[in-house]
Each structure stands twice: as structure tokens, then as C-alpha cells.
Amino acid sequence: MRKSSNIQFIDLTLTKPSKKRTLDGISNLINKKNFIGGQEVERFQKNFQDFNDSKYCLGVGNGTDAIEIALESLGLPKKSEIIVPNFTFLSPAEAVIRGGYKLVLADIDLKDFNVSIESIKSLISKKTSAIIIVHLFGNPCNMSEILKLTKKYNIKLIEDCSQAHGAEFKGKKVGNFGDIGTFSFYPTKNLGAFGDSGAIVTNKKNLYEKAKKIANHGRIDTYDHILAGRNSRIDSIQAFVLNEKIKSLNKNNQLRIKQAKLFLKKIKAEKIRLIELNSNQHSVFHQFPILLEKRNLLAQHLKNLGINTGVYYPKPLSKMSAFKNLVSTNKIHSENSEFAAKNILSIPIGPHLSIKDSEYISNAIQSFEN
Ligand SMILES: Cc1ncc(COP(=O)(O)O)c(C=O)c1O
Incomplete structure (x- = not known):
């Protein structure tokens, strides 16, 4: 046993070369006055969609917004029931309530702390419109069983992958099983920015297009807004940091x-x-x-x-x-x-x-x- 140690639970200290690269990159963006959108954001969306083997990736403000926007994009009936695991960070439940749906809380399996398939089975009803699963602690959920249920009952599936960047089930990256996958890049995550940011991934063009409009004021052109959306965008500085860290x-x-x-x-x-x-x-x-x-x-x-x-x-x-x-x-x-x-x-x-x-x-x- 070592004599003395100081092992932090989390330590976000940067190495000297990485700190220099980051500061130089941020300084460059400031010089170019490039703050919202632009090349770094486009580059990150492409990098992350390639990393995750997904067809589409949309950068958003944070992982909680990602779930809210995912729910809104699916256009589920108001007051319908949405099943969420009872043991997780609270964002999926917040999104359900803020979206005007009824929250149903499923229990977990103690083997991997993910949502229990048995619990979901007994909670599904005629009013269930969607399930939000969470790949908690980096452990992928049992997607074979979950997909059996979503197909059988024709319900939508959102995967909250905020703690599982790069996790796979049967060799397929999480975020690609359901309708939409959501990610947080909170600084402590496996891929973390230097502030808030998040992303949505999907393999369905219509959902990507809808989410993109919702996240950017319903905008299709300058001052041409086709729906009452919101502002939830990843900014250029965070995108730059993520482009560096994804390497x-x-x-x-x-x-x-x-x-x-x-x-x-x-x-x-x-x-x-x-x-x-x-x-x-x-x-x-x-x-x-x-x-x-x-x-x-x-x-x-x-x-x-x-x-x-x-x-x-x-x-x-x-x-x-x-x-x-x-x-x-x-x-x-x-x-x-x-x-x-x-x-x-x-x-x-x-x-x-x-x-x-x-x-x-x-x-x-x-x-x-x-
Ligand atoms: C499982 C899970 N979902 C959602 C979130 C929310 O992400 P954010 O803090 O980026 O809104 C987190 C972040 O802590 C999380 O761990």
C-alpha cells in the first residue's frame, strides 16, 4: 500500500500542451469573431455523427435540452404516458413533465443499474407513447429486449446516452437503436466541453429536420420562422473544445x-x-x-x-x-x-x-x- 495518495474522484486539469492548444484555438475564434454556428460547429456535428455511426447529429445547448427537443420532435400526444427509469439523473423526468406528458417511473436492475425490462413490461399501457431509457454509468441497456417491447406496442424510444459516449450493444453504438439518441457534454462526461453543450443523433431525416428547426427558433431562413421553437445551440467555442477532445x-x-x-x-x-x-x-x-x-x-x-x-x-x-x-x-x-x-x-x-x-x-x- 502506498504511503500517501490524493486520488480525486474527478480531475479536469489539462496537460500543458492541451491547455496551450485550447487557448490558442479559442483566441483564434475570438479574432475571427466566430461565436455562434460556423465551421467549428459544422465540423463537430460531422465528427460526432461519424464517431457514433449515426446519419445525423445536431449540436444543442445541453443534454437536458436534447431530451426536451427530442420529445417535441416526436410530436407525441399530450398527456400520454412516458416511461423513464426511477434511478438516474433527473433530466428525462424533467423533460417529460415540462413537455406536458405523464411521468411513469420504472424500476432498475441491480446488475447494471439500467431500467428493468420486467418493470417496463408491467408499466406499459394503452396510453404509453414513449420510453426514455438511460445508458447509466456508461453501461448499455439490453437493447434486444427493449426493442421487442417498443415494436410490439408501437411506442417511440429515446436513448439518453449522456453517460455512454462510445458504448455499444452487440457491436452497435448506443443512440442508434431508438428514434433519437441524446448526449450531454457536461464537463465531467466521457466527452466533456468547457461549459454546457449537448447533441441529438438520429438516423431519421424527418426527425433531424424537425429538431434542427425547434432548436433554432423554428428558423428556415433569416427572419423566416415556421414554428415557435427555442434557442438551444452549441456555440463555436464549445464545438472547438469538443473537436479537440473527441480525438x-x-x-x-x-x-x-x-x-x-x-x-x-x-x-x-x-x-x-x-x-x-x-x-x-x-x-x-x-x-x-x-x-x-x-x-x-x-x-x-x-x-x-x-x-x-x-x-x-x-x-x-x-x-x-x-x-x-x-x-x-x-x-x-x-x-x-x-x-x-x-x-x-x-x-x-x-x-x-x-x-x-x-x-x-x-x-x-x-x-x-x-
Ligand atoms: C443521464 C443524464 N441525462 C441527462 C443529463 C443532463 O445533461 P446536461 O447537464 O448537459 O443538461 C445528464 C447530465 O448530468 C445525465 O447524466
Whole structure:
């Protein structure tokens, strides 16, 4: 065991060469007075659509807007029911409520923290118009089973890929299974900007065209607006940063995978439950969560050894004040979501760490158990 360490949960410090390249690039955009739209945005949309093997990509303001715009583009009947996982960052649920639909919360599977297929099955009704799945922590959902359901019941599918840039199910990139895939480039994501930004991907031209209009004031030409849209655009500076950072996304994802494999091999404690992925699920390990009853004690033990951890998420959506008035009226499944919220602990993973750091983290976890 090392004598002293300071392992951050997240560390966004730039290397010197990368900081210089970024500052030079931003300075160049300022000199050109290129702030909204333009070449960098076009280049990023092309880069990301190629990265994701998608036909279309539209840069938007952030990952939450991406879901709201995706929902609006689908033109679903107002007040229809939309199924969302109960254990996730809250954006999909916010988008459902803000769009005027009825929120239905499905439970999760503790193997990968993704939405439970059984729960979805029992929540689908004649009023269900769509499902928003989340590929949580970088783990792709079981798309074979989900597509069986969306086809059988003729319901739309949005994939929230905000934590899963590059994840694949059966060799196909997430975001390409449903009608629309949405991404966040919040700074801490596997692909993160230096501020807010997000994207929509789709393989359907009509949905791309609709989303593009909604995100840019319904504009088809200068001062020619054909619908009441909104302003949700990626700006040139964020697009430039993302164009730089996308170059190392595959390499960084590979490092995350190596770190996660080491954790899966080395952490062998009876009281700790690790994620269980099958061979179809190619995760990009945005986070590495573990489940255990004594999470606060382990967090403190790791802190004493210089390792910082995080709890994502301490509450299921059904326990949040934002949604509490829905509990008596809406269909909600919550057993595993509540269990996860109580027992989950995320240990550090990511390109700011070396394999040696991951070894140190697994040894530190083993020393807690022994
Ligand atoms: C699963 C998920 N969905 C949506 C979002 C929202 O993204 P943004 O913060 O860019 O609006 C996030 C970001 O934290 C997320 O993790």
C-alpha cells in the first residue's frame, strides 16, 4: 500500500500542451469573431455523427435540452404516458413533465443499474407513447429486449446516452437503436466541453429536420420562422473544445475499460456487489459503482487512504421533492431504485488515473474487508 495518495474522484486539469492548444484555438475564434454556428460547429456535428455511426447529429445547448427537443420532435400526444427509469439523473423526468406528458417511473436492475425490462413490461399501457431509457454509468441497456417491447406496442424510444459516449450493444453504438439518441457534454462526461453543450443523433431525416428547426427558433431562413421553437445551440467555442477532445475519446474509453476490468478482477469481497455485464454490453464505464451496506464506512476508509468517492444518486426520482406530488397519482416502481440509492458508492475511474492508481484503489477496498 502506498504511503500517501490524493486520488480525486474527478480531475479536469489539462496537460500543458492541451491547455496551450485550447487557448490558442479559442483566441483564434475570438479574432475571427466566430461565436455562434460556423465551421467549428459544422465540423463537430460531422465528427460526432461519424464517431457514433449515426446519419445525423445536431449540436444543442445541453443534454437536458436534447431530451426536451427530442420529445417535441416526436410530436407525441399530450398527456400520454412516458416511461423513464426511477434511478438516474433527473433530466428525462424533467423533460417529460415540462413537455406536458405523464411521468411513469420504472424500476432498475441491480446488475447494471439500467431500467428493468420486467418493470417496463408491467408499466406499459394503452396510453404509453414513449420510453426514455438511460445508458447509466456508461453501461448499455439490453437493447434486444427493449426493442421487442417498443415494436410490439408501437411506442417511440429515446436513448439518453449522456453517460455512454462510445458504448455499444452487440457491436452497435448506443443512440442508434431508438428514434433519437441524446448526449450531454457536461464537463465531467466521457466527452466533456468547457461549459454546457449537448447533441441529438438520429438516423431519421424527418426527425433531424424537425429538431434542427425547434432548436433554432423554428428558423428556415433569416427572419423566416415556421414554428415557435427555442434557442438551444452549441456555440463555436464549445464545438472547438469538443473537436479537440473527441480525438482522445476512444483512447480514454479504453483506459476506463482497462481500469474497470482490473476492479472486476481484483475486488473480491463478499459484502460488495459488483456490476454484472454480459458479453453484448460494451460499457465505457463513465462511473464504476459498487453496492454495499456500509458505504459510509468504506467511503471514510478510502478517504483516510487519500481516495475520494461519490454517491450517484442518493435518491431515486420518486423520493425527490420535485416529483413527490406524483407519487399518489402516477405509476411508480421503486424497490431496487431505493436499494441502489441507499447502498451505492462510486469509486474513482477515468483518464486522470493510471492503472497503478486503480490497483491502489482495489487494494484499499480489499483492506477494508480484511
Ligand atoms: C443521464 C443524464 N441525462 C441527462 C443529463 C443532463 O445533461 P446536461 O447537464 O448537459 O443538461 C445528464 C447530465 O448530468 C445525465 O447524466
